[in-house]
Amino acid sequence: MSAFLARRLLIGLVTVIVASIVVFAVLEIVPGDPALLMLGMNATPEALATLRSQMGLDQPIPVRYLSWIGGMLMGDFGRSWTYSSPVIDLIVERGIVSLPLAVISLILSTAIAIPVGIFAASRRGRAADAISMGATQVGVAIPNFWFALLLVYVFAVWLRLLPAGGFPGWGAGIWPAFKALIMPAIALALPQAAILARVTRSAMLEVLGEDYIRTARAKGIPRRKVLWRHALRNAMIPVLTILGLQFAFLLAGTIIIENVFYLPGLGRLVFQAITQRDLIVVEGVVMLLVASVVIVNLVVDILYAVVDPRLRVKA
């Protein structure tokens, strides 16, 4: 198990390093001089040169790469050129919105999808199966921003239960902040849950056809118990794979929902930074996301091994 972990960690580390080179290289190639952007078109060449050397832009590329990496390792992601505050502060400020949002929607989608998937699989071919799978079709097909607007109309405008948008900050208390995240989380969770339910169903159906399910039934264990005790755990591998991918998406791919609800999350931060050529912010956020995807994958790999003992030996 420790060799397994060591190998996984090593692979993760290499991934992060390769990603950092790619991120750095891409942003070097992208046109637009940040110094020029900050000072405006009328800046004198002297002022420009001074600012460039101040920002380190006149250093050779490898030096800039290494100082960038070194800084990040120390928690110094540089200073935003447009906000002129440390990038790490921006990331933390936005992250405390995005991370809870991702976690809540992940919990929601899992809590809906897995029971629906199991239920549909256990009623294969019957009306309940057809209805729940029809519902997941709709769930996949509905654009989440449209569903978000629907939620706003029902719960904010009509029932007046939840705020239509904005984020009061965690300083205003847990409950108001949580209330602000409920609708975005539901809107994000719906399509994810639909996909996950379908994956769960097909994984369960495959497992239910296995010989060991029949062995368990031949012991006299009732169908329902066999479903939970024997089938579910074996069906978890594809479900975990999808869950890992979805979590990575939820961390950064939420920009549309953030815009609908005026949430100050990471998605909007990256979007704004890109439009303003605030490359240092883009680099920082992207690297953070790369690291979190690698960590999520590592966790998923460990969960694979927890679920299936056969994967423990394969280092």
Added chain:
Amino acid sequence: MSLLEIENLRLDIGSLPILKGVSLSLEQGEVMGLVGESGSGKSMTALAVMQLLPIAMRASGRITFDGIDILGAPEAAMNRLRGNEIGMVFQEPMTALNPVKTIGEQVAEGIRWHTRASRAEAEERARKMLDRVGLPESKFPLTRYPHELSGGQRQRVVIAIACALAPKLLIADEPTTALDVVLQKQILELLRDLVDERKMGLLLISHDLAVVADMSDRVTIMRHGEVMEAGETARTLTQQAHPYTRQLALASMHVPDRGRKDAAIGGAATTGAGLVPPPLTPPHKGEGNVGETASTHSSTKSPLRDEEPASAAEDAHARLEEKGDISSTNSSEHTASSATGTIREGVSSKSPSPLWGGVRGGGNNTSSSEGVSGQAVSAGQGVSTASRPLLSVRNVVRDYPNRRTSLFRVPDVFRAVDDVSFQIAGGQSVALVGRSGCGKSTLARMILALDRPTSGSINVDGHEVSALPEAQLKPARRSMQVVFQDPYGSFNPRHKVERLVAEPLHLLDEAPSPAERRELVADALDKVGLKPSDMGKYPHEFSGGQRQRISIARAIITRPKLIVADEPVSALDVSIRAQVLDLFADLNARLGVAYLFITHDLTVARAITDEVMVMQEGRIVETGRTDEVLDHPQSDAAKALVEAAPDLQRALERRLARLG
């Protein structure tokens, strides 16, 4: 009242009848053998008793177990019966256990469910049960997972699950079909002991008459969902009153007609011609090849021969030689009876290590196997290949790295094949027998150039397959083909037969035209007894035996000199198995193809091969003429195989003797 009584049981899927009024009964403590070929409905009968039938099945009739009406019982009542009163053992031990649960959990689960015992009590009982089935705590703690166990050990776990609560009835559905003969014997003995010990009734389902004859008090023979014959085992199987019983018995003892070999088996076996194994049967080969080349080849312009000037010339040369040799071999055949010794001597002096050159003999067997090899080559001399064996394996070793114990230590190795050497001459039929895991399939993969030896060399028809890069393997791949065990899994179900059979044609240097291709496929299909019109069909339109014919057609389409057959008939029913064995024998005689038969089934080896090699733990421990080795095995490995092999004749004799 009987323990189990099935009366006029009918099963249907939609309008398709699966069982058409099956009746049988089983007493407490009795062993009933349920025999039939695939599709006869024997498994469905068993599943009907358990009420674990596929959902679409409708059952009618009557099943009474211990006074309980099974077909009318509600699910909850069935759950009380299953595992507690009726236990079941399945065919495929590799998939019958849940891979994510420990064996302890799986054995204890049923105990806890039925007895409401605490976890500790249930585990205690599970431990005792596992001890009983031969999985002692020291080596098999409850915390083991199924993947850490071999197939035979897993089947013991399944038996432990089925017998944990000492059910009154045990149903075993082909419990040993997936195991090698030695394991089969052990598992059958275990089942018999458990049944005796706990006075269980046993419904033993098998396609193997020998197994059933050995195990059961009474047999029921099924076909197409109906009972053909039922009765006391020895009487039913010796009298063979029903034609189908006779047919099954004949098929399971079938030995293909292999020309001269047959004389040796059937006749007095004293003539030299009979004794000389027909590795090449040169007259056949000569006739077959020459005749064919004259007619089919020249007319179809087979790219195999005609578009390779160099090899065509070689071929012609070889054919000439063959022709010339027909007379000489015939004469040697006549003189063999008197002069076997001289021929052998002469040969030995020509090639110091003739057929079994590199084999390290199995103990005191060495002398006899040398004698045999001399004889074999004496016949082999008849053909041009005598100077060069068709297949030559020298000191082949294959190591696999074991799991790494530490990141920095070089992992130790598992030696799957350990210094193996042997040769096969053209047209010879050789069996490679051994228990599962002995390395025989690894060896076969290396011969087929699908894997490379760690050291040693393999030469096929002059091509050093162990050393050549993949790109240069084409000629070697042309001269050898393979037939696999599973006729269902070895075809892409979405391809038509024409495409499937034509697959190896890409090994030709120049692709044949579509017309030529069809011609070649039609010819190959014709040779294996299928119709050329079958090439437009899909594999699912054929039965298992026909599919195996298709894979043989695929194997012979490049006119290979060697076919490696990995358990080619073990997935087939006995009657179909007999037909496919006949086909192999026929192709050997007509086309002069050499075979390497990989099998753990000694009846197959006996039926179709001249020579046998016994493999154990990566080494070849015994070689010799098939009859010789199987009748008088010398090495422990060969003895174990021979002793464990089910034999209908012997089983019946034992049973009759017991009856007195």
